[in-house]
Amino acid sequence: xxxxxxxxxxxxxxxxxxxxxxxxxxxxxxxxxxxxxxxxxxxxxxxxxxxxxxxxxxxxxxxxxxxxxxxxxxxxxxxxxxxxxxxxxxxxxxxxxxxxxxxxxxxxxxxxxxxxxxxxxxxxxxxxxxxxxxxxxxxxxxxxxxxxxxxxxxxxxxxxxxxxxxxxxxxxxxxxxxxxxxxxxxxxxxxxxxxxxxxxxxxxxxxxxxxxxxxxxxxxxxxxxxxxxxxxxxxxxxxxxxxxxxxxxxxxxxxxxxxxxxxxxxxxxxxxxxxxxxxxxxxxxxxxxxxxxxxxxxxxxxxxxxxxxxxxxxxxxxxxxxxxxxxxxxxxxxxxxxxxxxxxxxxxxxxxxxxxxxxxxxxxxxxxxxxxxxxxxxxxxxxxxxxxxxxxxxxxxxxxxxxxxxxxxxxxxxxxxxxxxxxxxxxxxxxxxxxxxxxxxxxxxxxxxxxxxxxxxxxxxxxxxxxxxxxxxxxxxxxxxxxxxxxxxxxxxxxxxxxxxxxxxxxxxxxxxxxxxxxxxxxxxxxxxxxxxx
Amino acid sequence: xxxxxxxxxxxxxxxxxxxxxxxxxxxxxxxxxxxxxxxxxxxxxxxxxxxxxxxxxxxxxxxxxxxxxxxxxxxxxxxxxxxxxxxxxxxxxxxxxxxxxxxxxxxxxxxxxxxxxxxxxxxxxxxxxxxxxxxxxxxxxxxxxxxxxxxxxxxxxxxxxxxxxxxxxxxxxxxxxxxxxxxxxxxxxxxxxxxxxxxxxxxxxxxxxxxxxxxxxxxxxxxxxxxxxxxxxxxxxxxxxxxxxxxxxxxxxxxxxxxxxxxxxxxxxxxxxxxxxxxxxxxxxxxxxxxxxxxxxxxxxxxxxxxxxxxxxxxxxxxxxxx
Numbered sequence: 001x002x003x004x005x006x007x008x009x010x011x012x013x014x015x016x017x018x019x020x021x022x023x024x025x026x027x028x029x030x031x032x033x034x035x036x037x038x039x040x041x042x043x044x045x046x047x048x049x050x051x052x053x054x055x056x057x058x059x060x061x062x063x064x065x066x067x068x069x070x071x072x073x074x075x076x077x078x079x080x081x082x083x084x085x086x087x088x089x090x091x092x093x094x095x096x097x098x099x100x101x102x103x104x105x106x107x108x109x110x111x112x113x114x115x116x117x118x119x120x121x122x123x124x125x126x127x128x129x130x131x132x133x134x135x136x137x138x139x140x141x142x143x144x145x146x147x148x149x150x151x152x153x154x155x156x157x158x159x160x161x162x163x164x165x166x167x168x169x170x171x172x173x174x175x176x177x178x179x180x181x182x183x184x185x186x187x188x189x190x191x192x193x194x195x196x197x198x199x200x201x202x203x204x205x206x207x208x209x210x211x212x213x214x215x216x217x218x219x220x221x222x223x224x225x226x227x228x229x230x231x232x233x234x235x236x237x238x239x240x241x242x243x244x245x246x247x248x249x250x251x252x253x254x255x256x257x258x259x260x261x262x263x264x265x266x267x268x269x270x271x272x273x274x275x276x277x278x279x280x281x282x283x284x285x286x287x288x289x290x291x292x293x294x295x296x297x298x299x300x301x302x303x304x305x306x307x308x309x310x311x312x313x314x315x316x317x318x319x320x321x322x323x324x325x326x327x328x329x330x331x332x333x334x335x336x337x338x339x340x341x342x343x344x345x346x347x348x349x350x351x352x353x354x355x356x357x358x359x360x361x362x363x364x365x366x367x368x369x370x371x372x373x374x375x376x377x378x379x380x381x382x383x384x385x386x387x388x389x390x391x392x393x394x395x396x397x398x399x400x401x402x403x404x405x406x407x408x409x410x411x412x413x414x415x416x417x418x419x420x421x422x423x424x425x426x427x428x429x430x431x432x433x434x435x436x437x438x439x440x441x442x443x444x445x446x447x448x449x450x451x452x453x454x455x456x457x458x459x460x461x462x463x464x465x466x467x468x469x470x471x472x473x474x475x476x477x478x479x480x481x482x483x484x485x486x487x488x489x490x491x492x493x494x495x496x497x498x499x500x501x502x503x504x505x506x507x508x509x510x511x512x513x514x515x516x517x518x519x520x521x522x523x524x525x526x527x528x529x530x531x532x533x534x
Numbered sequence: 535x536x537x538x539x540x541x542x543x544x545x546x547x548x549x550x551x552x553x554x555x556x557x558x559x560x561x562x563x564x565x566x567x568x569x570x571x572x573x574x575x576x577x578x579x580x581x582x583x584x585x586x587x588x589x590x591x592x593x594x595x596x597x598x599x600x601x602x603x604x605x606x607x608x609x610x611x612x613x614x615x616x617x618x619x620x621x622x623x624x625x626x627x628x629x630x631x632x633x634x635x636x637x638x639x640x641x642x643x644x645x646x647x648x649x650x651x652x653x654x655x656x657x658x659x660x661x662x663x664x665x666x667x668x669x670x671x672x673x674x675x676x677x678x679x680x681x682x683x684x685x686x687x688x689x690x691x692x693x694x695x696x697x698x699x700x701x702x703x704x705x706x707x708x709x710x711x712x713x714x715x716x717x718x719x720x721x722x723x724x725x726x727x728x729x730x731x732x733x734x735x736x737x738x739x740x741x742x743x744x745x746x747x748x749x750x751x752x753x754x755x756x757x758x759x760x761x762x763x764x765x766x767x768x769x770x771x772x773x774x775x776x777x778x779x780x781x782x783x784x785x786x787x788x789x790x791x792x793x794x795x796x797x798x799x800x801x802x803x804x805x806x807x808x809x810x811x812x813x814x815x816x817x818x819x820x821x822x823x824x825x826x827x828x829x830x831x832x833x834x835x836x837x838x839x840x841x842x843x844x845x846x847x848x849x850x851x852x853x854x855x856x857x
Contacts, residue, residue, distance in 0.1 A: 040706075045814060048620040054576040055618075128579030184590075189620055205619070205629055206806040208706055229706055233804045237685050238700040241693045247700075282577070410574035411566025411819045418570070430577035441578070452570065453578025 033526075036226050037533035039513065042239055042251035043230035046209050049200065050189040051170035052126050059167040061209050061230055063522040064223075066170035066194035069097065069116065069163040072519025076279050076334075078160055081219075082111060082171055082195065092155030092475030099146045103218040105173045105195045111218075113140075113148035118174040120150070126183050132437045133162035133169075155473040157480050158434035161279075161334075165433075165520040171195060197223040197525035206232060217525075224528035246270055249510040256508075259318040259382050265508060276505035278519045281330030282430035284383050286372075286391065286498040289423050291458040294359060294368055301495040302343075303353035307398045308391060309345035314501050317386050321506060325499035328491045329439060332502070333431050334477075335484035340492065342499070350398045359399075367399040374426035375413045376406030384426055387500060391424075414452035428503065429453055433520070435484055436472040443496060444468055459496030542843065546836040553832040554608065554825065558601050561821050567593055568617045568819045575818075591617055608829065614822030618815065623826040627808060633703055634807035636723060637800065638792050641730035646785055648731075649738020654774060656739070657746035668739050675736030680795050684729045684802035691725055698725045701804035726803040730795050734788060741784055746777040779850055786842025790835040 043057050051062040070086075073079040083097045103111040117140045124130040124137065136156040141149035152159075163169045173195075176188050191200055197219070201212040209230045213223055231248065233239045239256045242248050243265065253262055253273075266273050288295040288304075295301060310324035326342035329335060359367040372391065374384045385406065392402035402424075407413045417425055432438030441447050445460040464487060471483035509515040512530045516523045569587045573579040588594045592603065607614060613623035656665035692700035699705070703722050709715050749755065750773055758772045759765075797809030804810075808827055815823035 045810075047618050047814075050620055053620070054572040054579075056575070126583075128573060128576050128583060131580050131582065182590075185615070185620065204806065205621075205626075206810065207702060207704070210706065231702070231706070232806075233701045234810060235685075235688070235701070235802045235804060237688050238692070238802070238804055241688065241700040244693070245696070408565070409571070409817055411564070411571045411817075413566075414570035414574045415565040428577070432577070438577075447581075449581045451581040451584055452574055454581055 032530070033224050033514065033528035034530065034532050035221075035224050035528070037224075037529040038227040038229065039225055039249045039510075039527065040229045040231055040247060042242065042248040042256065043209075043232050044234070044255060045206055045232050046203075046230055047205070048189055049192050049203070049209070050184065050186075051166065051172065051192065051194075052123070052128075052184070054128065057230065060522060060524075061200075061211065062170060062192065062194070063166040063196070063520075064198040064211055064228065064524055065192050065196045065200060066166040066172065067103070067111075067196045067218075068166040068169050069171060070160060071523060072164050072279060074516070074518050076277075076518055078164060082116075086160075088475060092473070093152045095150040095152070095159065097148045097150070099148070100218050101146055103195050104216065105176075106193045106199050106214060107173070107176075109173060109175060110145065111171060111173075111195050112145045113142045114145075115174045116148050116171055117142070117150075118178060119169060119171045122172065122177070122183055123169055127168065129162075129168070129432060129437050132432075132441070133158065155475050157472050157474050157477075158436040161434045162437060165522055166194075166196065167520065167522060168433075198228065201227070208232060219525070223525035225524070228524065240265075243271070243508065244268055246510070249513055250515060251508050253506040253508060254380065254382075259321045262319065262321060262506070270510055270512075271508050272511040274507045274509055274515050274517050276507065276517050276521050277332075278517065278521050279332060279334055280430065280433045280520055281332035281502060282428060283325045283330050283502045284387060284500045285325075285427050285429065286500055287417075287422075287425040287427045287457045288495075288497055289420060289425075289457060290460075290496055291420070292423060294357070295370070295423060297357050298494060299353045299357040300359070301498070303350040303357070303398065304395065304400070305343040305495055305498050306346045306350035306353065307400070308394045308498065308500075310342075310500055311345070313387055313390055317390060318382060318501070322501040322504060325502050327488045328443075328499055329435060329484070329488060330431055330502045333435065333439075334433075335435055335481050337485045337488050340488060342492070347398060354398060354400075361399045365399055366396075366401045369401040369403060370395075370423035371403040371405050372424045372426070373405045373407055373413060373416050373422045375410065376408055383428060383503065388426055417452040417456050418450045420450070420456055420458065425456070426500075427453070427456075427497075436468070440468040440472065443491065457496050459494070461490070461494065464490055464494075539840075539844075542840050546840060549836055550829070550832055551605075554605065554829055555601065557825055557828050558604065559597075561819075561824060562597055564819065566819055568821065569593065571818045571820075572618070604825065613826040613829070616815075616820055616823045618818045618820040619823070623822045626811065626823060627826055627830060630806060630808045630811045633805050634793075634796055634800065634809065636719075637726055637730065637805065637807060638789075638796050640723065641727045641734065641796075642785065642789070642792055644727065644731040645734035646738055646781065649735040650742045650774075650778065650781055652735070652739040653742030653744075654746050654769065654777070656743045657750060657777075658769065660747060665743070668743060672736035672740045675732045675734075676740075678733065680729065680733055680798045681802055683732065684726075684799055687725050687729050688802065698722075703805050722805075726799045726805060729802075730792070730799045733795055734792060737784060737788065738781055741780050742777060745780045746773060749773045749777045752776075775849070779846065782845055782849065783842060786838050786845075789838040790831065793831055793834070 046057050046061055047055060048058055049062060051066055067082045069081060069083045070078050071081040082099055082103055084100045085098045087096045099111055099113065105111060120134050120137055124134045136152040136154050137150055138153040139151045173193055176193050177183065177186060197214055197217045198211040199214050202210040211228050213226050233242060243251055243256060265271060288301050290296055314322045314324050323331065324342060327336055327340045354367055361367055372388055374388045377385050388404055392404055395402050407416060416422055429442055430438055442455055443459055444455060444465050447455045448458055467483050467487045471480050474480045507515055514528050514530055516526050569584050573584060592600060616623055616626055619626055652668045656668040659665055688700055691698050699722050703719060705718050709718055755768060755773055758768045796807060797812060800807040800809035801813055812827045
């Protein structure tokens with residue numbers, strides 16, 4: 001009944017011609033920056049100020065407190081930050097970093113090569129992707145206080161890209177963090193000391209965190225803002241009231257509203273919708289359990305891809321705010337091949353493939369049944385529940401019965417995913433900026449593990465493994481690109497999973513506020529008011 | 535008397551231990567653990583790191599060993615460490631407690647006070663308009679889901695009539711003068727307290743109306759009136775004292791319900807209380823915090839029940855033994 005209603009809704013909506021892309025181009029790059037002013041960001045809970053904490057919002061705060069080694073500029077290219085300059089040896093196994101001489105921690109101590117090496121080591125051990133980002137680091141040389149030579153055991157392509165955000169490489173003062181054994185349980189996390197553009201000025205757990213300009217920041221003229229307040233609000237009604245009443249000047253849409261509500265808020269006079277245009281992306285994917293019949297058959301997987309009209313998900317269910325995925329890499333990724341089109345919607349091809357594969361329709365019109373696990377309401381229904389129901393309705397048309405199995409919370413889903421106990425699973429893996437960190441993990445044989453977000457689909461191909469490995473150790477970006485183009489072609493043919501739609505990050509910001517939506521969208525030191533604030 | 539108190543306290547301790555053990559096993563039955571939730575939130579992570587984290591949190595050990603360790607900790611007053619907040623559980627709960635206490639106590643006092651007043655007034659004129667109004671209002675309050683009421687209150691008094699703030703317990707920045715700061719907090723607490731109080735007011739007005747009607751028909755009230763006592767004296771001194779026994783019982787028993795109502799109200803109004811802390815910890819599978827909060831709630835309920843018994847005895851000398 002519900003599915004029927006959904007299909008009717010979709011039909012009506014598509015007839016009404018809703019398939020426009022309402023995203024506007026990035027506004028506001030013009031306009032002179034004004035120094036000063038406060039921004040209140042609509043946040044969720046900030047449980048800790050540990051720079052390696054898993055919560056997204058914690059990273060948004062610590063990215064202002066700590067500086068990273070390098071950063072992304074407005075053209076999404078790697079630019080100097082704590083490292084004024086760097087050299088990579090021809091072998092790709094030695095990196096030499098020259099640190100800014102005037103860089104100081106908030107306590108006045110200079111940022112030295114010792115601190116950088118210490119930070120690499122801490123991240124390697126304690127960050128969720130530490131091993132993938134900096135695993136090959138073997139040893140250091142310290143020619144002087146501002147120069148660090150890093151020796152790798154093998155060339156490692158993603159090293160610089162991984163060092164572009166304090167979320168991944170916060171450069172931490174060794175003299176403060178270095179004395180205790182257990183990094184994750186340190187008192188220093190209560191009042192972190194970094195070398196970033198802001199310092200913590202006030203914090204009340206589960207209420208707000210307020211940060212203030214670091215007046216002696218080593219980058220001239222930055223930051224622009226005097227103060228940023230991260231206000232925790234839990235209730236959606238309260239969030240929306242606050243957004244309407246200009247109590248927040250910056251918010252991520254997905255924490256406040258569904259895609260269907262964005263249009264309404266775009267009409268609020270002081271608000272502006274800014275899409276994220278950086279390099280870190282993600283996609284919602286339909287993972288197939290490649291071990292199990294009939295999904296171990298490539299033709300069946302391709303048939304499912306042909307059977308789902310993904311443009312309907314993006315254009316109708318999401319009001320045009322998402323894009324159907326065209327490749328295993330999100331379109332925002334540096335190594336995405338823009339020539340790829342992805343699978344078209346073609347029911348005949350889907351049916352033909354299923355017939356060929358030896359799954360004829362039975363008397364009830366169905367060929368076989370598959371279960372589908374996903375995280376249940378109320379967690380982001382746009383990304384889980386709605387696509388799941390749409391998939392069930394779509395696949396029914398080609399004779400595949402889908403048994404929906406909504407699971408409670410991240411943890412409920414993660415347990416089933418880790419046990420490989422599913423036929424199909426809706427998953428949301430981010431690409432973590434570099435495919436060697438965030439993408440290869442889903443496909444390579446030696447990452448088939450009993451842990452969510454590993455290669456839980458069980459796909460294994462020696463050639464794919466080889467290409468991913470070559471691309472990871474290749475320092476030259478053009479050569480890496482070629483390799484990733486190859487692997488995208490193979491995966492599109494093999495379809496170990498169906499890449500449903502790329503997930504955008506959309507922000508509402510005050511129209512007088514310039515919000516840097518490039519890079520990793522965390523460079524809030526260059527966020528500024530275009531008009532002087534009271 | 536003393537012996538009875540000791541006996542109740544002993545039983546209470548046994549009960550609390552039982553609650554801890556039960557909660558512990560209930561949590562084990564929930565799918566996934568804190569490491570799953572952390573990694574899922576961050577879009578995955580290194581499986582070796584996950585294993586290391588489980589080891590450092592002690593999650594790799596058999597359940598009964600975890601339980602024995604936990605009980606041992608609790609006995610020496612250590613509620614454990616929150617993996618999600620990077621803080622000791624006791625510190626965490628204590629920092630969230632003032633908000634919850636302010637909210638629940640003020641709501642409970644308001645509910646008892648106005649509930650009893652409404653009930654008594656309705657009982658004096660059982661056929662009047664006000665009496666009917668109290669009955670209908672009570673039913674409304676009793677039947678309304680708290681989160682819905684909270685949402686409506688938000689929309690009306692924070693958006694359309696912007697008299698009160700929609701979230702938080704204080705303004706940022708806070709006013710400088712301590713007096714203004716107190717006013718600021720009260721201003722933030724008006725809507726949540728009202729929402730929570732309405733729900734419980736219903737119970738008190740109904741109970742006190744019914745028991746007042748009962749008492750007003752009793753012989754000793756007639757005696758009091760024939761003695762020539764003034765009507766207020768009859769009502770307040772003779773009738774109300776007896777009629778309020780059920781109200782006191784209810785207030786004690788309801789403390790637990792008020793607390794669970796506070797979980798929702800605090801979430802709707804984004805108050806930094808124990809409620810959202812519990813909710814968040816359930817989502818994150820942060821077991822030490824969940825166990826700590828439930829331990830605190832169970833203890834409070836049991837202590838409240840013991841106190842109710844004692845107050846009951848003090849108010850009604852007919853009750854000789856409290857066991």
